[in-house]
Amino acid sequence: MPDVSRRTLLAASGALVPVAARAQVFPDRPVRMLVGFPPGGVTDIVGRVVAEGMSRSLGQPVVVENRPGAAGNIASQAVARAAPDGYTLLLTTNASHGANPALYANPGYDAVRDFSPIALLATVTNVLVVHPSVPVRTVQELVALSRAQPGTMNFASASTGAAGHLVGEMFKSRTGADITHVPYRGAAPAQADVTAGRVQMMFGTLQTVLEPVRTGQLRALAVTSRERIPEMPDVPTLAEAVIPGFSADAWFALMGPARMPEPIVGRLYDAVRAALSDATLKERLTSQGVVIDVAGPAELGRFVEAELTKWGEAVRVSGAKAD
Known part of the structure; x- marks a missing residue:
């Protein structure tokens, strides 16, 4: 039998192998x-x-x-x-x-x-953090302060459309907080400006904000997970604090x-x-x-x-x- 015909028949027979049989040898x-x-x-x-x-x-x-x-x-x-x-x-x-x-x-x-x-x-949870100079200790206080001083509070994110931006928008729409988005070119410069106090707050991933929170450079007010996290057991969820059922x-x-x-x-x-x-x-x-x-x-x-x-x-x- 010519090689081309043999290959054609082999290919055809392979196509007829049942799915279950192919799965048994997956992956090869x-x-x-x-x-x-x-x-x-x-x-x-x-x-x-x-x-x-x-x-x-x-x-x-x-x-x-x-x-x-x-x-x-x-x-x-x-x-x-x-x-x-x-x-x-x-x-x-x-x-x-x-x-x-x-x-x-x-x-x-x-x-x-x-x-x-x-x-x-x-x-991975996101954490709402503020610079220590912001005179609040709870999310409720943050929302109240932003309403009392409209147009003065900003939140940073890695870029427009990044998770930190969109979580901030969810937070605004669900709480009525008066905060303005400031986009950056990456999470690192955004966090640097919050740590320096040039921007008041951000929603950062746990990995990026954990050490600054531990050293007092940032203050954690809430996490976006469904439950509190072991790394910050005293920090409430946003669902507990102000937005029932919320997670992001x-x-x-x-x-x-x-x-x-x-x-x-x-x-x-x-x-x-x-x-x-x-x-x-x-x-x-x-x-x-x-x-x-x-x-x-x-x-x-x-x-x-x-x-x-x-x-x-x-x-x-x-x-x-x-x-």
Whole structure:
């Protein structure tokens, strides 16, 4: 039989292999996990820790590939267009699957239709901090002061449309606080100006503000998580303080392209659960202020739809737009 005919028949027979049979041998080569942010940040750290644990469970390397750009849109586009075979995955966040579809006129993907949910991985809280010169000790006092001195209080963020900006807009709309957004080119300069007292407040991630709070350079008034956090047990949640039911954490999840076979999704979810049950790997994340919060495909799908509504509303309220 000619080689071309043999290859054609082999390809055809492979196409007829049942999904369950293909899932039993999955994976038989390395898996790529695309991360839409540069190396070194918390998103990259979460991706690499989870990838390491999944590699052990799957018996094949899970290789992290950083594809930064447009707050996660570049990586999301690549995964949305990939083959739904389980070998190209996305570490997604509340940016690409929360705010970006409202923030960008055309992000290049549909956050629901173009993806297969696999697992929610973890969350990181945001912290409302003020400079110590601001004469308040509670969120209620902050809101009252901003109303008493309209137009005088500002809050910093990494950029227009960044999580710190949008959480601030949620806070404004839900409390009536009179605060004005001041965008920066990155979280570091934003925090530097708040620490120096040039801007009164910001919503910063736990990792970035924890040390300044501990040293007294900043004062923490509330956290955006559903529950208080061990690192700041005396700091109330915004839900406790002024906005019942409120939460606005950063989050991380694993997704693949749409129409991935259920057995492969299940195999990947099991690998995630195994990875985040490992005590050593959990410690590496919790030491960075990351809260392990694993949920399966169906729950993640519902969660993303709710997050798209929440962050999308914050974008609309803010009037923010991205190029």
